Amino acid sequence: MILARNLTQKTRPYPFVKWAGGKRQLISQMDKFFPENYNKYIEPFIGGGAVFFHLLPDNSIISDNNPDLINCYKVIKEDVEDLIKSLKKYKYEKDYFYEIRALDRDSKKFTELSDVEKASRSIYLNKSGYNGLYRVNSKGFFNVPFGRHKNPKICDEINLRNVSQVLKNAEIFMGSFENCLDYAEKDDFIYLDPPYFPLSDTALFTSYTKNSFDKSSQIKLFEVFKELNRRGCNLMLSNSYSEFILDLYKDFKIVTLKAKRNINSNSQKRGLINEVMVLN
Ligand SMILES: C[S@@+](CC[C@H](N)C(=O)[O-])C[C@H]1O[C@@H](n2cnc3c(N)ncnc32)[C@H](O)[C@@H]1O
Structure with a gap:
């Protein structure tokens, strides 16, 4: 290879x-x-x-x-610098996590998010949620609870650029x-x-x-x-x-x-x- x-x-x-x-x-x-x-x-x-x-x-x-996951791969491939910028805005905090998680409950608001914003939300939820699980309920809403992590690396800038490559x-x-x-x-x-x-x-x-x-x-x-x-x-x-x-x-x-x-x-x-x- x-x-x-x-x-x-x-x-x-x-x-x-x-x-x-x-x-x-x-x-x-x-x-x-x-x-x-x-x-x-x-x-x-x-x-x-x-x-x-x-x-x-x-x-x-x-x-x-999984459309959310595939959107992440595509955004990392095509738009990694914008994704990194977007990811830097997130914070590891319980109430904030549930606010971000709830975005998909409002379908109008959610469809207005750009692909970069959707990807950064998915990566944030994965890094901050319980055990890195991806789970949705019968309505398709993400329902993994907040996870206890020590200082999760929400924006792993170097790796994202290497993945993009x-x-x-x-x-x-x-x-x-x-x-x-x-x-x-x-x-x-x-x-x-x-x-x-x-x-x-x-x-x-x-x-x-x-x-x-x-x-x-x-x-x-x-x-x-x-x-x-x-x-x-x-x-x-x-x-x-x-x-x-x-x-x-x-x-x-x-x-x-x-x-x-x-x-x-x-x-x-x-x-x-x-x-x-x-x-x-
Ligand atoms: C066991 S996981 C793959 C784990 C992967 N090998 C890794 O190292 O992370 C199974 C994957 O299959 C996907 N999946 C479930 N049903 C599918 C289907 N009908 N067609 C394609 N992918 C599907 C899930 O979204 C999930 O990402």
Whole structure:
């Protein structure tokens, strides 16, 4: 990767948001499975982009069906200096947080915000909200509570500029994962990291957006996986270590990874759980 080789520690970007299900902690276990050579890199569930920022591909297409998140990627790519200016206005303070959070309750006011203002609000809420979660209620209103952080870096100026630089080589789309069938070709590398199939009815968080990712979405994703495999793409897919997923992908190579996750409602109690990575 030419781009990655030219970056020093100071210019190497990292995820600009904390994202539920982020893969940062698993990269060292995944590293040996990334293909050495490929044509385009495609990531249809980009989230915080831990794998993308690890690989720093020269030529990529990234997407997600979360419009607020995709707006952030586009604004960072095209308008990073205005975004930095806008982010500098925010303060880490509880009442102020709830004021900013409430902006989406007034649809007229909200649509009047520019894309830069929407992106800075999303980044601010992510940095100041509880645990970097993104969650909306049934009306689509952001409803994550204020988080307790020590001095959160709301405007990480240097990283935002570094991210902007690497996004210059990426095409960014908003939409559902199956759209990747419109452009995936032989020898492309596609990393698929969907919301995980829950281990129990309440165990896992699957409502990143208004439409949660249910069993039929997992089956649709499996159909897309098979089609991409037929085309000769290099594939890697993450999911939970569940009977349903193990059975669905039984004809492919399955690797087990160990992830640190909250194992019960007490967030202090973290344990190691198995996750799967499917390869073709
Ligand atoms: C497990 S997270 C990805 C985490 C990412 N790999 C990281 O390191 O931060 C799953 C992502 O899928 C997105 N998503 C949910 N349903 C989707 C769909 N139907 N099509 C595309 N993206 C979807 C969510 O918005 C979320 O960002």
